[in-house]
Amino acid sequence: MSHPNPQPTTVAPDQPIAGESVGHEATKAPGQESLAPQQTRIMGRASYFLAWFGGCVSIGTFAMGSSVVGTLNLIQATVAIAIGCFVIGIALALNGAAGYKYGIPFMVQARGAFGFAGTRLPGLVRAVPAIVWYGFQSWIGAGALNMVSATLFGFDNLIFYFITFQFLQIGLSVMGFQGIKWLENIGSAFILASLVYMFYATVQRYGDELSASLLTMEGSWGMPFWGATMLFLGIYSTMMLNVSDYAREHKKGTGPGLLTTIYAMSILPCTLFMGLIGFMVSEATGTADPIQVFANAVDNTPLLMTTLLFIAFAQVTTNVLNNVVPPTYVLMDVFKMKFQVATVLVGLLAFATFPWKLVQPDSAAGLQLFVQTYSAFLGPIFAVLVVDYFLIRRRTLDLDKLYDENGPYKGVNYAALIATAVGIVAALSFSAVSWYASLIPAGLTYYLLMKHWAPCQRFRN
Numbered sequence: 439m440s441h442p443n444p445q446p447t448t449v450a451p452d453q454p455i456a457g458e459s460v461g462h463e464a465t466k467a468p469g470q471e472s473l474a475p476q477q478t479r480i481m482g483r484a485s486y487f488l489a490w491f492g493g494c495v496s497i498g499t500f501a502m503g504s505s506v507v508g509t510l511n512l513i514q515a516t517v518a519i520a521i522g523c524f525v526i527g528i529a530l531a532l533n534g535a536a537g538y539k540y541g542i543p544f545m546v547q548a549r550g551a552f553g554f555a556g557t558r559l560p561g562l563v564r565a566v567p568a569i570v571w572y573g574f575q576s577w578i579g580a581g582a583l584n585m586v587s588a589t590l591f592g593f594d595n596l597i598f599y600f601i602t603f604q605f606l607q608i609g610l611s612v613m614g615f616q617g618i619k620w621l622e623n624i625g626s627a628f629i630l631a632s633l634v635y636m637f638y639a640t641v642q643r644y645g646d647e648l649s650a651s652l653l654t655m656e657g658s659w660g661m662p663f664w665g666a667t668m669l670f671l672g673i674y675s676t677m678m679l680n681v682s683d684y685a686r687e688h689k690k691g692t693g694p695g696l697l698t699t700i701y702a703m704s705i706l707p708c709t710l711f712m713g714l715i716g717f718m719v720s721e722a723t724g725t726a727d728p729i730q731v732f733a734n735a736v737d738n739t740p741l742l743m744t745t746l747l748f749i750a751f752a753q754v755t756t757n758v759l760n761n762v763v764p765p766t767y768v769l770m771d772v773f774k775m776k777f778q779v780a781t782v783l784v785g786l787l788a789f790a791t792f793p794w795k796l797v798q799p800d801s802a803a804g805l806q807l808f809v810q811t812y813s814a815f816l817g818p819i820f821a822v823l824v825v826d827y828f829l830i831r832r833r834t835l836d837l838d839k840l841y842d843e844n845g846p847y848k849g850v851n852y853a854a855l856i857a858t859a860v861g862i863v864a865a866l867s868f869s870a871v872s873w874y875a876s877l878i879p880a881g882l883t884y885y886l887l888m889k890h891w892a893p894c895q896r897f898r899n
Contacts, residue, residue, distance in 0.1 A: 468613035471777040473770055475837060476541030476686040483700065485619055486688045490704035492622035492629055493759030494674060495752040497578065499709055502669045503716025510666055511657040512717070518663055519713045520706065522670030527702025529671075529678045531694055533820060536827050537682020538690075538697070540835055544680035544764070545771040549840050549847045551826035551884075553897065556850035559858070560823075561772065563815045564679050565765035569784060570808070572761035573791035576604050579753030582746040589742070600794075607754055608785035611762045612778045615687050618758055625755045632748035633711040639741045640715050644722035665870040670709055675816040675873055679823070680764045761788075817876035818861025822854050825881040830888050830898060846896045853894040857884035 466478040481489060506515055536547045544564070548557040580600035588594040610617050641648075657663075692700070719725065762784055769780035827833060839845045861880025868875035888894050 466614075466616060468616040469778045469781075471614045473543055473546055473767065479541075479687055479689045480615060481619055481687045482689050483692060483696075485623055486684075487700050487704045488626045489619060489622040489684070489759065490701060491708065492626040492755040493618075494677070494705045495629055495708050495712070495756050496673045497575070497712075497749065497752065498673055499670070499712035500716035500719075502673065503713035503718075504720035505669065506662075506666045507717060507720045509658060509662045511655045512714075514657045514659065514663055515666065515717050516710070516714065518666040519670050519710050522667040523706040523709055524702050525667065526671045526674050526678070526705055527698045527700075529820065530681045530701040531698040532824050532828070533678055534681035534685035534697070535694070535833065536835065538685035538688060538692075539833070540837060541686045542682060542835075542837070542840065543686060543767050544682045545767050546840055547682050547827075548823065550831065550835065550897070551822050551851060552854045553847050553849050553851040554843055555848075556854060558772070559815075559855065560679060560819045561768040563812055563819060564676060565768040567676060567808075567812050568761040568764045569787050570791050570796075572757050572765075572784070573788035573793040574796050575753040575757055575761070576600065576607065576788060577793035577797060579603055579750040582749040582753075586743060586746045586750075589739070603750075603753075604785060604788065607757055607762075608782055610754070611758050611766075611781045611785065614777060614781075618763075619687075621758060622755055625751060628751060629748065629755065630707065632744055632751075633708060633715075635744055636741070636748065637711050637715055639738065639744075640718055643738065643741075644718060648718060648722050661870065664874075668871050668873050670713060672813065672873060673709075674705065675813065675820075676764075677760060678820050679816065680767070683763050683767055684759070814862045814865040814872060814876070815858065817865055817873040818858040818880035821861060821877045821881035822857050822884045825884050826854075826888075829885055851894060851897045853884055853887035853891060853897070856887060857881070 466480055503515065506518070510518060536542065537544070545557055545561055548560050552560060577600055580603040581596060583603060584594060584596045584599045587599070610621060688697075762781060765784045765787075766777060766780040769775050769783060770777060773780075775783070827835075839847060842848075857880045860883045861876035864879040865872035865876035888898060
């Protein structure tokens, strides 16, 4: 097997740098993605900001806002959301540094810490939940479209909309980051306008019912408050692992501080609006599901239609960025698939998650257990990757070795697996702040093993 050369002018024949041309300004055709070091970067600062803005709309943020009612007052909830988004920004900038500097995707970045075979662990931790959420969110989006159709046109066929909606997303996904760039850039305006209108309508509709305790209740600035910050950052904790998949598309020239600001400020608006909408609706109605409240507001058809279209569109922008790219790159790495083939397969696998079963009330406990289980891996793997890049490798990577299956990174780096296990134990021991709690134990264990345990020495090269 040949491997891409880290020098900017040469790559192996089977790993071409997407869109590289000689004598002309480099371009990248839709769907022309590879695992090779990225040379052609298509997202400037504005496009990158809007991509994260549109791609990080999680319907679960409504529920996160609802969950802190009675624990935090309005000011505390707002500050908790802001801190959560700021922590996300720092985490994304840290773990995306390798991808941004060297143009490598997450699965290549992870080889230095986990080894070629060991990357199956972080790959599975990122890919499997993504495929499950891909199917789950597609079903939700299709349900929203079906309700719009039934309300406005009298056509009610959820299965039709689900299949159509899924193939639409597959079609958008095969265009790669060229398609993602334009989808997110255009979609961001609709998402922002919808959220502003939903927030305004919520205040207008439920303003009289909102308790004064939203502002006057004492609340808590202690562990419940910090637990709330983790709730809001936890929504995006999967993306903290594979952020290099996106950072490699951002044009060079942006410093770490500005990158952190781009990440934090792109995620903050949607998270703040959705979290506070969920917080206020739950306080006013006692219903923890704002979507259900909106859907029942039949006397306010514009709000209902706006909300349903927002839900549907948000599933598309979130899926193509968050839930398609990670498993696609995993399939490309493990099975040597082409990008477009892997993308179509990921879309078909989403059907196999049987999302119509996942939305059933009796599936809620199992889904929650699934989320808790894979979430315990996220902090430890993040810590291992960051420590490996900044402390072990001191921000200097040998790309030849990262692409050499028979080189020093061959096999499994057990230091990374042991450190991940230590972090998982810490995460499960302090479940309220599991992501925070896992970072130091996992990172410190990995650092000490890499420095002092003989079997790990070849992975330091």
